[in-house]
Amino acid sequence: MEIKILFTILISTIFINNYVLSRILGLCPYLGVSKKLDSAIGMGLAVIFVMTMASFFTFIIYKLLLLPYHVEYLRTIAFIIVIATLVQFVEMIIAKISPSLYQALGIFLPLITTNCAVLGVAVLNIDSGYITQQYGLLYSVTQGFGGGVGFTLALIIMAGIRERLELAFIPENLKGLPITFITAGLMAISFLGFSGMKLF
Amino acid sequence: MNNYFKEIFKGVWEKNPTFVLGIGMCPTLAVSTSVSNAIWMGIATTFVLLCSNILISTIREYVPSHVRIPIFITIIASFVIIVELTLKAYQPSVYKALGIFIPLIVVNCIILGRAEEFASKNTILHSILDAIGMGLGFTLNLTVLSAIREILGANKLLGYQLIPGMKPALLMVLAPGAFFTLGLLLWGMNVIKARAALFKRTE
Amino acid sequence: MNTFQMIKAILVLTIIGFIAAFSLSFMNKLTSEPIAKQDQEKKLLSLSLVLPSYTIQKENTVTIDGQPFTYWEASKEENSVIKKAYAFITEEKGYGGTIQSIVGIDDTGKILGFTILSQSETPGLGARCTEITSNETFFDHFFKSNITNTEAIQWFQVQFQGLDTNKPINILKKGDWNNTIKDALLQQNAITAITGATITTKAVTLSIEKGAQKLKKALTLHEVKQ
Numbered sequence: 167m168e169i170k171i172l173f174t175i176l177i178s179t180i181f182i183n184n185y186v187l188s189r190i191l192g193l194c195p196y197l198g199v200s201k202k203l204d205s206a207i208g209m210g211l212a213v214i215f216v217m218t219m220a221s222f223f224t225f226i227i228y229k230l231l232l233l234p235y236h237v238e239y240l241r242t243i244a245f246i247i248v249i250a251t252l253v254q255f256v257e258m259i260i261a262k263i264s265p266s267l268y269q270a271l272g273i274f275l276p277l278i279t280t281n282c283a284v285l286g287v288a289v290l291n292i293d294s295g296y297i298t299q300q301y302g303l304l305y306s307v308t309q310g311f312g313g314g315v316g317f318t319l320a321l322i323i324m325a326g327i328r329e330r331l332e333l334a335f336i337p338e339n340l341k342g343l344p345i346t347f348i349t350a351g352l353m354a355i356s357f358l359g360f361s362g363m364k365l366f
Numbered sequence: 367m368n369n370y371f372k373e374i375f376k377g378v379w380e381k382n383p384t385f386v387l388g389i390g391m392c393p394t395l396a397v398s399t400s401v402s403n404a405i406w407m408g409i410a411t412t413f414v415l416l417c418s419n420i421l422i423s424t425i426r427e428y429v430p431s432h433v434r435i436p437i438f439i440t441i442i443a444s445f446v447i448i449v450e451l452t453l454k455a456y457q458p459s460v461y462k463a464l465g466i467f468i469p470l471i472v473v474n475c476i477i478l479g480r481a482e483e484f485a486s487k488n489t490i491l492h493s494i495l496d497a498i499g500m501g502l503g504f505t506l507n508l509t510v511l512s513a514i515r516e517i518l519g520a521n522k523l524l525g526y527q528l529i530p531g532m533k534p535a536l537l538m539v540l541a542p543g544a545f546f547t548l549g550l551l552l553w554g555m556n557v558i559k560a561r562a563a564l565f566k567r568t569e
Numbered sequence: 570m571n572t573f574q575m576i577k578a579i580l581v582l583t584i585i586g587f588i589a590a591f592s593l594s595f596m597n598k599l600t601s602e603p604i605a606k607q608d609q610e611k612k613l614l615s616l617s618l619v620l621p622s623y624t625i626q627k628e629n630t631v632t633i634d635g636q637p638f639t640y641w642e643a644s645k646e647e648n649s650v651i652k653k654a655y656a657f658i659t660e661e662k663g664y665g666g667t668i669q670s671i672v673g674i675d676d677t678g679k680i681l682g683f684t685i686l687s688q689s690e691t692p693g694l695g696a697r698c699t700e701i702t703s704n705e706t707f708f709d710h711f712f713k714s715n716i717t718n719t720e721a722i723q724w725f726q727v728q729f730q731g732l733d734t735n736k737p738i739n740i741l742k743k744g745d746w747n748n749t750i751k752d753a754l755l756q757q758n759a760i761t762a763i764t765g766a767t768i769t770t771k772a773v774t775l776s777i778e779k780g781a782q783k784l785k786k787a788l789t790l791h792e793v794k795q
Binding site: 428429430432433436437440441443444447448451452454455456458522523524526527528529530536539540 | 574577578581582585586589592593596597599600603604607611692693703705706707708709710711
C-alpha cells in the first residue's frame with residue numbers, strides 16, 4: 167500500500183472532483199445551510215462523519231453480504247438503510263452534545279439521509295473497483311472522508327460569501343437562489359482550474 | 367375533468383419542483399448535459415414517482431406513523447432497483463450515460479417529498495395525478511436546461527451536430543454551466559412572477 | 570409507543586421487506602439473461618470492428634505477469650491464402666480512470682483496427698478520444714431525406730490503423746488528425762495527440778504497446794505448449 171495512492175484520492179476528491187462543485191452532488195443541504203458560517207461548519211463536520219462511516223459500513227456490507235450471495239443489485243436499498251441508520255445515530259449524538267447546533271441545523275440534519283453526496287460516495291466506492299483491490303476498504307474510507315472534506319470546504323466558502331452578500335446591493339429578482347447559483351457557478355469555475363493537475 | 371388537469375398542471379407550473387419548491391436539484395443539474403439523457407432521466411424518475419405514489423397511497427391506512435419514513439424509503443428504493451435492472455438490460459447505453467444518478471433517484475427529494483406530503487394523505491387517483499404532474503414538471507425542467515446546455519456547450523441536439531465547424535462553449539456542459547444556467551433561469555422566473563404580481567395589483 | 574404499536578410497526582416493516590425482496594429477486598431473474606447477452610454482443614461487435622472481414626476462431630485466456638490476458642485468434646482467406654490476425658483487450662490508467670480498448674493486429678504486427686471500449690476522461694479534453702467528427706447536422710438527420718457526405722469517424726482511434734507494433738509508437742503534436750497528414754504520420758509510425766490531453770494520449774499508446782508485448786508472450790507460450 168502506498169501513501170501516494172491515499173494522497174491522490176484525497177486531493178482528487180477534495181479539489182479536482184469536488185463533490186459539490188464538480189460532480190454536482192449534495193446540493194440541497196449546500197444551498198439550505200450555507201447562510202450562516204457556524205451552522206455551515208457544524209453541518210460540514212456532521213457530513214464528514216456520516217460520509218466516512220457510510221463508506222466504511224456500505225463497503226463491508228457489499229463485500230461480505232451482497233457479493234457472496236450474488237445479490238449485488240440490492241445495493242441501493244442496503245446502502246440507503248445503512249445511511250439512514252447512521253444519520254439517526256448522528257442526530258442523537260448532536261442532540262446530546264450541542265442542542266444549539268441541533269436547533270440551528272433543524273430539518274437539514276435528518277436530510278443528510280437524502281444527501282446525494284452520501285449515497286453517491288457509497289456507490290462510487292464500488293464503481294471505482296475498490297472491492298477487488300487489496301486495501302479497498304482503506305481507499306473507500308479515504309474517498310468518503312475526502313468527499314466530506316470537499317463538501318465542507320465548498321460549504322464554508324459559500325457561507326462566507328453569502329454572509330457578505332447580505333450586505334451587498336443585489337437587484338430584487340436576483341436575491342436568494344439565483345445569486346446563490348451564480349456564485350456557485352463562479353466557484354465551480356475556480357475549482358475547474360484543478361482539473362488537468364498531474365499528481366506524481 | 368378540469369380539476370384533474372389542474373392537479374397535473376400544478377406540478378408543472380405552480381408547484382414546479384425545481385423552480386418553485388427548490389427540491390430535486392442534484393439530478394436536474396447533473397444529468398442535464400444532453401437532451402436524451404434528460405428525457406430518459408425524466409422517464410425513470412416519473413416511473414418511480416408514479417409507482418411509489420400509487421403504492422404508498424394504497425397502504426396509507428396501514429402504515430404506522432413512526433416507521434413511515436423507512437417504509438417509504440424501502441418502497442422507493444425497490445422501484446429504483448427495478449428501473450436500474452430494466453435499463454441495464456434493455457437500454458445499456460442509457461444506463462451507462464446516466465451512471466450513478468440512477469441509484470441516486472432514491473434520494474431525489476421530489477419522490478420522498480411527494481410521498482410524505484401528498485401520497486400518504488390523499489386518494490390513489492389524486493396521487494396518480496400528482497405524480498404525473500410532478501414528473502412532467504421535472505422532465506420539462508430537465509429538458510429545457512439540457513437543451514440550453516447541449517446547444518451552447520456541445521453544439522449538438524439529441525447527439526447530432528447543429529452548426530458544423532463551430533467550436534462550442536465547453537463550459538456549459540461542465541458543472542459551472544449548470545449552475546449559471548439554472549441561476550439565470552431562476553432569475554427569469556422571478557422576473558416573470560414579479561411582473562405577474564404587478565399586473566394583478568394594478569388591475 | 571406501547572408494545573402493540575411496536576409490534577404492528579415491526580410487522581408492517583417485515584411484510585414490506587419480504588414483498589420487496591421477492592419482487593426484486595424476480596426482476597433480477599428476468600433481466601439477468603439480457604444483461605449477460607449484452608456483454609457478449611458488445612464483445613462481438615467490437616471484435617468485428619477491429620478485425621474487419623475476419624472470422625474469429627478462438628478465444629484464449631492466459632496468465633501473463635500474474636494477470637489474466639485474453640486474446641482472440643482470427644483468420645480469413647484472401648487470394649487463396651489464409652491470413653491470421655489477433656485481437657486483444659488492454660487497459661491503462663488514464664487521467665480520470667481506466668481506459669479500456671480493444672486492438673486488432675495482423676500477423677506482422679500491424680494494427681488493423683482500434684476501438685476504445687470505455688473511458689472516463691475529462692469532457693472536452695481526454696474524452697475527445699472517442700469524439701466523432703461528422704458532416705451531418707441535426708437538420709440533415711431529421712429533416713432532409715437524402716443524406717449525402719456523412720462520413721462519421723472517430724479520428725483519434727482511426728489514426729492508429731496501419732501502425733507497426735514492433736516499433737515504438739511516436740506521439741507528435743499536429744492538432745486534430747485528418748486525411749492529409751495520414752501518410753506523414755504513418756511514415757514515422759506516429760499519431761497526433763489530443764490537444765491538451767497528453768496524459769490520455771500517452772495512456773492509450775502505452776496500453777497498445779503493452780498489450781502487443783503480452784500478445785507476443787502469449788503466442789510463444791502457445792507455441793511452446795504445442
